[in-house]
Amino acid sequence: MIPNNDNQSEQAQNINDLNLSYLLLAQSLIKQDKNAASFRLGLPESLMDLLKSLSVSQLIKLASTNQLICQLRINSEAIINCLTKDSRIDALQCVHTGIILSTDLLQGLSASDMTR
Template structure:
């Protein structure tokens, strides 16, 4: 993959993320804050963006969203390394609880 392809993929990911974020915020603000891991202030800005503003912001060469899973514990729970399929739901629930706690601490 060359540089132009990477930049095009970043722009596409940015556009998808911004459109999804705005849609979630407008549908259920509290749920959006949790699922996106953003602050109320960020949600307020995203909610008011016009389509042209979204397109302009999305065309940046910097990825706007980031990975919220930043430690081995949560990655292990999400990927179920060494666990049976029966524990899949419990592991995902545990990972969600951990990430929710971190979102609450950050907000």
């Protein structure tokens, strides 16, 4: 099925809206607590400094694309399946997800330290 122009236009607008929401949230997190933002966003300090300094018009310009600018940090089918399966301890789901994201972030930081 070939999508019509209205559907493509709506999808592009939804992506733009999501991008802008993400950028505004990221900027807000960075301004509130840079260390927590680094942990939550998984971004290097130099990029966080740049995002923090952008004006709203610059954020809008950056968000205006038909491609997502944020990235899913869970990149394994096995992990997604593990985190979404029914569990007797659903209250710990958020903790499990946080641990996995933290582990990936730490591995990324360790890898970047090794290339220096």
